[in-house]
Amino acid sequence: MDPERTGVRMDRMLRVNMTDRSATFEPLPAAYRNRAGRWLTSSIVHDEVPASCHPLGPNNKVIFSPGFVTGTAAPTSSRISVGGKSPLTGGIKEANAGTGWGRRLARLGIRALVVEGQSTDNRFWLLKVDTKGATFEPADPWVGKKLSEAVAAIAAKSGGKERVDVCAIGVAGEHRMGAAGVCFTDREGRASRYAGRGGLGAVLGSKGLKAIVVDDSGAADVPIADKATFDSGRKKLAAALGEHAITKPKGALNSYGTAVLVNILNEAGGLPTRNFREGRFEGAAKIAGEAIFAGNKERLGHDLYNHPCSPGCIIACSNTWHHKDRSEHTSCIEYESDWAFGADCGISDLDQIAELNLLCNEYGLDTIEIGGTLGVAAEGGLWKFGDGKRAIELVHEIDKATPLGRILGNGALITGRAFGVTRVPHVKGQSMPAYEPRAVKGIGMTYAVSTMGADHTSGYTIAPEILGVSGKLDPLDPKKTDLARTFQYATAFIDSTGHCLFIAFAILDIASGFEGVVEECSGVLGTKWTMDDVGRIGKAVLDLELDFNRRAGFTAADDRLPEFMSREPLPPHNGVWDVPDAEIDKVFAS
Amino acid sequence: MVSVHVYGKLRRFAAESDPCGDSVIDVPHAAGDTVRSLVVRLGIPLDELGANVFVDGRYADLGSPVEDGARLGLFPDDMQLLYKWYFRPKGTNE
Numbered sequence: 001m002d003p004e005r006t007g008v009r010m011d012r013m014l015r016v017n018m019t020d021r022s023a024t025f026e027p028l029p030a031a032y033r034n035r036a037g038r039w040l041t042s043s044i045v046h047d048e049v050p051a052s053c054h055p056l057g058p059n060n061k062v063i064f065s066p067g068f069v070t071g072t073a074a075p076t077s078s079r080i081s082v083g084g085k086s087p088l089t090g091g092i093k094e095a096n097a098g099t100g101w102g103r104r105l106a107r108l109g110i111r112a113l114v115v116e117g118q119s120t121d122n123r124f125w126l127l128k129v130d131t132k133g134a135t136f137e138p139a140d141p142w143v144g145k146k147l148s149e150a151v152a153a154i155a156a157k158s159g160g161k162e163r164v165d166v167c168a169i170g171v172a173g174e175h176r177m178g179a180a181g182v183c184f185t186d187r188e189g190r191a192s193r194y195a196g197r198g199g200l201g202a203v204l205g206s207k208g209l210k211a212i213v214v215d216d217s218g219a220a221d222v223p224i225a226d227k228a229t230f231d232s233g234r235k236k237l238a239a240a241l242g243e244h245a246i247t248k249p250k251g252a253l254n255s256y257g258t259a260v261l262v263n264i265l266n267e268a269g270g271l272p273t274r275n276f277r278e279g280r281f282e283g284a285a286k287i288a289g290e291a292i293f294a295g296n297k298e299r300l301g302h303d304l305y306n307h308p309c310s311p312g313c314i315i316a317c318s319n320t321w322h323h324k325d326r327s328e329h330t331s332c333i334e335y336e337s338d339w340a341f342g343a344d345c346g347i348s349d350l351d352q353i354a355e356l357n358l359l360c361n362e363y364g365l366d367t368i369e370i371g372g373t374l375g376v377a378a379e380g381g382l383w384k385f386g387d388g389k390r391a392i393e394l395v396h397e398i399d400k401a402t403p404l405g406r407i408l409g410n411g412a413l414i415t416g417r418a419f420g421v422t423r424v425p426h427v428k429g430q431s432m433p434a435y436e437p438r439a440v441k442g443i444g445m446t447y448a449v450s451t452m453g454a455d456h457t458s459g460y461t462i463a464p465e466i467l468g469v470s471g472k473l474d475p476l477d478p479k480k481t482d483l484a485r486t487f488q489y490a491t492a493f494i495d496s497t498g499h500c501l502f503i504a505f506a507i508l509d510i511a512s513g514f515e516g517v518v519e520e521c522s523g524v525l526g527t528k529w530t531m532d533d534v535g536r537i538g539k540a541v542l543d544l545e546l547d548f549n550r551r552a553g554f555t556a557a558d559d560r561l562p563e564f565m566s567r568e569p570l571p572p573h574n575g576v577w578d579v580p581d582a583e584i585d586k587v588f589a590s
Numbered sequence: 591m592v593s594v595h596v597y598g599k600l601r602r603f604a605a606e607s608d609p610c611g612d613s614v615i616d617v618p619h620a621a622g623d624t625v626r627s628l629v630v631r632l633g634i635p636l637d638e639l640g641a642n643v644f645v646d647g648r649y650a651d652l653g654s655p656v657e658d659g660a661r662l663g664l665f666p667d668d669m670q671l672l673y674k675w676y677f678r679p680k681g682t683n684e
């Protein structure tokens with residue numbers, strides 16, 4: 001360990017070049033000293049990746065960075081941010097996941113891991129990082145394997161799941177498919193947590209990097225510059241999470257998971273159904289969080305509350321679904337996955353939804369993109385909405401990498417083109433998540449302007465009033481400019497802290513919780529940040545991302561929802577997408 | 591008639607309380623009905639109700655008027671995700 005890592009963070013960067021398979025530790029550049037998580041991954045992509053490069057070529061990079069407080073005792077903070085140029089959108093991408101992997105990286109003093117170059121020998125490699133350094137091994141035994149098997153074998157040979165966490169790509173990433181995500185192990189060593197969106201798994205595949213195993217045994221604790229401030233902050237946050245009805249033990253997320261949103265969006269007429277043809281799904285109650293809880297209870301004979309996906313999470317929203325014989329079928333059926341394979345595919349059978357979720361975890365696929373793709377494929381005549389058996393067969397095609405599988409594995413836009421479908425719900429080539437823009441216009445605005453393509457996490461759940469934007473709006477009102485901008489700034493900040501975005505549910509209601517988050521960051525870094533820095537940092541992150549996208553060739557014309565949403569009224573409200581283009585263009589105009 | 595769809599722990603006020611189905615209570619409409627008057631008439635304790643209240647799929651609150659033939663959606667306090675931070679309820683009098 002670096003003996004200087006006492007008191008103030010003296011973190012390093014690990015630069016891995018796949019062309020010559022070298023791994024070099026470098027001091028973290030001074031400019032990045034107070035950056036982490038999404039702020040740091042987006043900074044490095046912005047500063048080092050040529051915006052015009054081919055996403056699957058040697059000039060793209062994949063950056064991993066734990067957040068400011070990842071690896072510390074801060075609650076619910078084990079998120080790892082992954083960045084690069086997206087093969088799906090052609091723009092910048094940040095996706096993050098909850099896993100002990102980032103925590104171990106932080107404990108090794110590695111603020112950023114940069115993967116660059118491209119293997120020239122057509123082989124896949126395993127990178128091992130520990131206190132002694134970083135080494136490569138051939139990954140041949142795991143190529144083409146299901147991720148659960150590959151990850152368990154890699155962990156077992158590296159000291160066991162107590163000692164290591166694994167990041168890996170599946171078959172979809174090996175074949176460089178646009179819907180390929182980056183998979184991380186959860187707290188139990190399951191291959192189930194994804195930095196899913198935007199195809200970063202394909203970028204790792206293009207480099208020839210199959211997996212990265214991180215072993216932090218023998219590492220020192222993450223240094224904290226101002227322990228009193230840090231402790232004050234983490235206690236405030238823990239108190240807020242522990243008392244709020246959504247985030248507390250046996251609260252909404254711990255009982256029903258994020259799938260609690262299925263019934264809510266359905267009631268609001270904003271649950272996209274059968275490829276965004278309708279806003280209400282007649283089978284919603286059968287697939288909602290309440291049904292998952294009830295189904296598990298029936299099969300297991302007792303209440304089953306959700307578990308933490310990663311060490312130190314006190315919200316614990318991650319669920320499992322069980323077979324009739326009580327064995328575990330899959331983890332985790334999140335709201336977006338549940339919706340994608342459920343309402344969007346017209347499927348109301350939780351066992352089929354669980355199977356589709358499991359297959360995506362095994363093959364290394366983003367569930368949102370694949371659910372959206374299946375919806376488009378049904379429009380294209382490849383299967384009938386509701387026929388879960390056929391949907392499962394189609395996902396197996398992706399594993400086999402047949403020509404059809406490769407089309408589907410490249411996402412909704414490519415599939416729509418291949419089968420002549422015009423109703424393709426996407427922005428910038430990334431398929432839309434589980435909120436219908438014609439019914440929830442603020443989210444439509446977020447989809448339109450997000451630097452990430454259609455992405456709900458770009459502006460999820462962030463309170464306008466707390467962040468200084470006055471007045472709440474009618475969900476069907478088209479004027480959403482300030483809201484969309486503020487949401488995105490606050491989200492970019494939280495994504496940089498290493499906290500899971502779901503802390504937002506509590507800290508939006510309990511202001512001391514939000515102050516706590518800012519104090520935690522100041523405590524670790526030795527800065528004196530206040531709530532004013534939230535907006536400043538969020539803006540700094542977004543500005544970098546917007547600049548990258550501009551240089552990559554994006555214009556205002558890309559900040560648009562698909563035409564069919566302005567033409568086709570959506571039941572039950574029968575509204576169309578009517579936000580004027582000028583209104584959209586104002587969001588980041590200043 | 592107003593058809594009231596209840597979720598979570600509020601399902602116990604409906605005859606059909608299967609969490610995997612629709613729990614619906616049909617309530618005769620009275621002139622001047624609001625969300626509050628209906629909730630009180632159903633005997634649902636106000637402190638169990640959360641902010642996720644929808645009248646015909648539009649985000650509402652206790653003061654929102656409810657017309658004859660409307661669909662009212664009520665979620666309990668432990669299911670108040672999303673809407674209350676984003677949006678102003680429609681047509682509220684409170």
Ligand code: SF4
Nearest residue numbers: 098309313315317500
């Ligand atoms: S709240 Fe849920 S997704 Fe977030 S870190 Fe905890 S278990 Fe993981």
